[in-house]
Amino acid sequence: MLNVSICIGSACHMKGSREVISRLKQLVAENHLEDKVSLSGSFCTGNCQHAVCVTIGDTLYSLSPETTDEFFKNEVLARVGA
Amino acid sequence: MVTNDKTTNDITQRVFYEVSKLAWNGELEEKKELLPEEMIPGPHPQYRCCIYREREIIRERVRMARGLCPGKKDTKNIVQVIPAACDDCPLAAYSVTDNCHGCLGHACYDSCHFGAISFNREGNRVRAHIDPNKCKECGMCARACPYGAIVDLVRPCKKACPVGAITMDPESGLCQIDENKCIQCGHCIHACPFGAIGAKTFIIDVINMIRSGAKVYAMIAPAVEGQYGKDITVDSWRAALKKAGFADLIEVSLGGDLTAAAEADEWTEAWKNGGGKTTSCCPAFVAMIRKHFPELKDIISTTVSPMCGVSRMLKEREPDCVTVFIGPCQAKKAEILDTEVSGNADYALTFDEAYQMLRGKGIDLEPVEEFTQQGSTYGKHFGNSGGVAAAVIQCMKEQGVDTTDLKVKVCNGAAECKTALTLMKMGRLPEKFVEGMICQGGCVQGPSRQKTLQELTKDREEMIGRADSREVHENLKMQDADKVRMHRSEEV
Numbered sequence: 383m384l385n386v387s388i389c390i391g392s393a394c395h396m397k398g399s400r401e402v403i404s405r406l407k408q409l410v411a412e413n414h415l416e417d418k419v420s421l422s423g424s425f426c427t428g429n430c431q432h433a434v435c436v437t438i439g440d441t442l443y444s445l446s447p448e449t450t451d452e453f454f455k456n457e458v459l460a461r462v463g464a
Numbered sequence: 465m466v467t468n469d470k471t472t473n474d475i476t477q478r479v480f481y482e483v484s485k486l487a488w489n490g491e492l493e494e495k496k497e498l499l500p501e502e503m504i505p506g507p508h509p510q511y512r513c514c515i516y517r518e519r520e521i522i523r524e525r526v527r528m529a530r531g532l533c534p535g536k537k538d539t540k541n542i543v544q545v546i547p548a549a550c551d552d553c554p555l556a557a558y559s560v561t562d563n564c565h566g567c568l569g570h571a572c573y574d575s576c577h578f579g580a581i582s583f584n585r586e587g588n589r590v591r592a593h594i595d596p597n598k599c600k601e602c603g604m605c606a607r608a609c610p611y612g613a614i615v616d617l618v619r620p621c622k623k624a625c626p627v628g629a630i631t632m633d634p635e636s637g638l639c640q641i642d643e644n645k646c647i648q649c650g651h652c653i654h655a656c657p658f659g660a661i662g663a664k665t666f667i668i669d670v671i672n673m674i675r676s677g678a679k680v681y682a683m684i685a686p687a688v689e690g691q692y693g694k695d696i697t698v699d700s701w702r703a704a705l706k707k708a709g710f711a712d713l714i715e716v717s718l719g720g721d722l723t724a725a726a727e728a729d730e731w732t733e734a735w736k737n738g739g740g741k742t743t744s745c746c747p748a749f750v751a752m753i754r755k756h757f758p759e760l761k762d763i764i765s766t767t768v769s770p771m772c773g774v775s776r777m778l779k780e781r782e783p784d785c786v787t788v789f790i791g792p793c794q795a796k797k798a799e800i801l802d803t804e805v806s807g808n809a810d811y812a813l814t815f816d817e818a819y820q821m822l823r824g825k826g827i828d829l830e831p832v833e834e835f836t837q838q839g840s841t842y843g844k845h846f847g848n849s850g851g852v853a854a855a856v857i858q859c860m861k862e863q864g865v866d867t868t869d870l871k872v873k874v875c876n877g878a879a880e881c882k883t884a885l886t887l888m889k890m891g892r893l894p895e896k897f898v899e900g901m902i903c904q905g906g907c908v909q910g911p912s913r914q915k916t917l918q919e920l921t922k923d924r925e926e927m928i929g930r931a932d933s934r935e936v937h938e939n940l941k942m943q944d945a946d947k948v949r950m951h952r953s954e955e956v
Contacts, residue, residue, distance in 0.1 A: 387540070388803070391531060392672035395786070395810065403803050423801035424540060425531040425664050 384419045384461055389435040391426030397433040401447040409454045418462045465916050468620065471511065472549075472659020476525065477820055478503065480667060483529040484824025487671040492530075499526050520548040531664045541643045542663050542797045543650055549660035552637030553619050557601040558594055563613035566590030575608035624655030626878030626902065627756055647751035649878065649902045650794030650911035663794045666811040667821050673786050673811075674709040682710045682818075683774045683809065685791030686717040686839065687847030687907035690924025691815060691914040695831040697927060701790075702836070704827050705818075714778065716789070717839025718943055719770025720745075720846035720855060721936045722777070726767040726950035727852075728859030731897060735870060740896025743852045745769045746907075747799035749881055749900035757885045763898075766952045768805055770846060771796060776807035777948045786810045790818040792847075792910030795902070805952055814912035837931045840939040844928045849876040849906035853899040859936050871895040877904030 388394070388403050403421065410419050429435050432444035438457060445453050467473065482499055486492040500519035509515045524534035524546045533539055534546045560572075566583070572592050573581045580598035583590050592613070594605070606614040621639055622630045629645035630652060632638070639660065641652075653661045673680050682705045684698060692700075702713035723745055734741045744750055744765040753760050768776070775787040789796055789812040796812040799805075813821065822828070842858050845851030853872045860867050873895035875881040881900045887893040903909045905917040908924070940946040 390669075390801070390810065391666075392669035392676070395669070395673070396676060396678075400810075404806065407803065407806075421803045422540070423803050425666070425801075426669065427538060428530075428532060 383417075384438065384458065385422065386419060386458060387422045387424040387437050389426055389429075389433070389437075390423040391430070391435075393426070393430035394433040394435055398447040399434045402434050402436065402445055402450050405447060405450045406454065406458075409451070409458075413459070415458075415462060419458060465914070465919060467654060468657050469654050469659055472656075473654070473816075475503075475522075475659065476662065477816055479522065479525045479529050480665070480817055480820035481824050483526055484667055484671060484821045487668050488675075488825045490675070492668065496526055496530075499523075517548060521546060524548055525662060528662045529665050530668050531666060533664070534662065539643060540801075541641060541646055542648045542794055543641060543646060543653065544662060544664065545639050545641060546660050546662055547636075547638055549658055550638040551658045551660065552632075552639075553617075557616055557618040558599055558603065558606060558614055559617050560592045560594060561613050561615055563611045564591045564609075565611055565613070566592070567610075569610065571608040571610065572605040572614060575604040577602070577604070581605060620655045620657060621652040621661055624651040626651065626882060627752065645755060647748045647755060647902070648795040648798040649748040651878070651903075653794070653911055663797070663814075665817050666788075666797070666813060667817050670788050670811050670813060671821065673788075678786050679711045679782060679784065680709070680786045680788060681778050682713040683716050683719070683771060683778075683787060683789050684713055685789070685793070685847060685907060686715070686720055686770070686844050687792045687910060687913075688790075688815070689844065689847075689927040690908070690920035691792075692829060694923035694926055696829045697832065697835070698838075699832045699834045699836055700829050703832050703834075704822050704829050707827050708822055708825050710788075711785070714774050715836075715838040715843075716770045716774050716791070717843035717846065718777075718939070718945060719772070719774040719839075720843030720852075721840050721939050721943075722773035722945060722948055722950055723767055723770045723846075724842060724852070724855035724859045724936055725940060725946075726773075727765050727856045728863065728865075730765055730767060731856055731870075732860055732863070732865050735897075739763075740898070741765050742898040742900055743856070745846065745852055746795070746901045746903075747793070748795040748878075748902035749875075751795065751798065752878070752881060752900075752902065753885065756882075757889055760885060760889060763888075767950050768808070768952055769799065770843070771799070771812070772805060772808040773948055773950055775809045776950075777945050779807050780948065788813060790815065792903075792907050792912040794911050806954060807949075815914065816912050835930060838943060839931075840934050840936050841928055841931050842936050843939070844931060847907040849901050849904070850874045850899065851906060852901075853897070855936065856899075862935055862937050870897065872897040872899060875900045876906070878902045879904075 434445045436443045500522040504518045506515040512518045580595045629642045633640045771789045787809045789809040842855035875884045
């Protein structure tokens with residue numbers, strides 16, 4: 383199971399973490415990856431300059447609602463081999 | 465209220481207050497490193513070996529108040545061990561004390577099924593000895609000894625954990641929480657006499673949101689009535705929170721009504737089909753089923769919690785608003801991290817965190833004249849053990865369902881939840897419907913409780929007694945809340 387966690391802290395919230403979450407949920411559902419990818423919210427990890435902060439394992443990615451699709455393709459789909 | 469953690473709780477609250485004060489003034493980043501020295505000026509330590517350890521503990525607490533892990537390791541759990549504060553108390557559970565007379569009765573020896581007890585001669589005295597490698601911690605010997613010479617030294621945090629998530633790191637001797645097992649109930653936090661367990665908070669996020677000019681709504685748990693005496697009402701909270709910059713405060717007892725109405729439909733359906741259901745409002749109970757009884761997960765009600773119901777109602781009205789839950793619970797913080805449920809609260813605070821956040825802005829809770837009622841008395845009793853089942857049954861009755869033969873198992877506290885779920889798993893629980901609350905007494909006795917059940921019940925009932933006797937569905941209509949989407953998933 384690939385865990386993708388999205389920061390819901392105030393800085394990320396203001397930069398659109400809620401939109402990122404709903405878009406990722408939509409993409410997971412569209413690609414039928416519910417059994418391979420799990421999404422979860424996370425507390426602020428203090429990397430607010432990179433908001434919206436998304437982590438897979440120990441790697442931090444800086445997203446915005448506009449770059450979510452690209453992130454999904456390059457980082458999520460590539461990892462689960464779909 | 466006599467507690468195990470009076471002193472450490474005072475320190476925790478002071479940290480919340482100091483951190484809030486800095487955050488309100490926009491000085492947190494600049495001054496957060498100065499807090500440990502300000503709070504522990506020295507030169508003499510107050511509680512620990514030295515001021516440097518005391519300051520390190522404060523530093524780790526400040527990190528948690530900011531929502532970070534106290535130590536270097538970054539993990540997802542809400543509940544966290546504060547490494548500098550853990551006293552690595554002995555883990556060997558049962559131990560023979562000097563009260564052992566070396567008697568001939570040997571009840572301890574005879575009661576032990578595991579051959580863990582032997583007798584050693586010390587000078588001219590004989591004394592029982594427990595082999596820690598053989599001891600299974602059943603406690604039979606302690607009960608059998610006529611002198612009460614055998615004591616249970618199990619770590620208080622470990623004893624408080626209902627799911628066996630606390631173990632000891634063999635190298636450091638410090639406590640560690642198994643995050644795959646932890647249900648975030650927060651019982652260990654107040655059990656530790658050294659205050660070595662705490663929880664991450666959203667205090668800073670909430671303050672930043674208000675400072676940014678966002679429209680932030682507070683939603684207060686039905687467990688609030690009675691916690692701060694009978695003069696501090698929901699309207700007192702509303703007045704104080706508005707002064708701090710919140711747009712308004714909505715009672716989550718209204719959410720109780722929403723959840724009860726939706727759960728009643730679900731229960732009626734399940735009952736007709738010969739099935740069963742559990743309640744779903746206690747996130748620690750839901751986590752207990754998901755993590756420890758996964759075979760029962762389909763029986764969990766698919767209705768969202770009262771917190772989520774009110775949040776969705778607010779977001780349907782104003783999509784850009786920010787919703788903040790205030791309650792007695794730690795597990796609610798984990799509930800909102802679950803991205804599967806949409807529209808849930810953006811942040812959750814405990815009563816203590818919200819109270820100190822207000823104090824940090826120089827605002828206190830004060831008695832007020834106004835009296836507003838947003839929930840029915842059924843929704844208001846969601847915070848008491850038995851209250852949820854009573855509200856669901858009330859809703860079934862309102863819908864014309866004859867509930868005379870409906871049998872509900874009310875599980876008051878983690879131990880009862882565990883027993884009922886174990887029996888259910890084996891198909892031996894007589895009842896098919898279960899109300900589960902991990903805190904004994906219900907949410908009113910959650911980790912951020914201000915008083916014991918005995919201390920608060922009289923005030924609480926008097927306060928709830930001021931509300932009129934409107935029914936649940938009637939209230940939902942009155943509040944224009946009868947169309948809120950209450951199912952977990954998006955499609956339904």
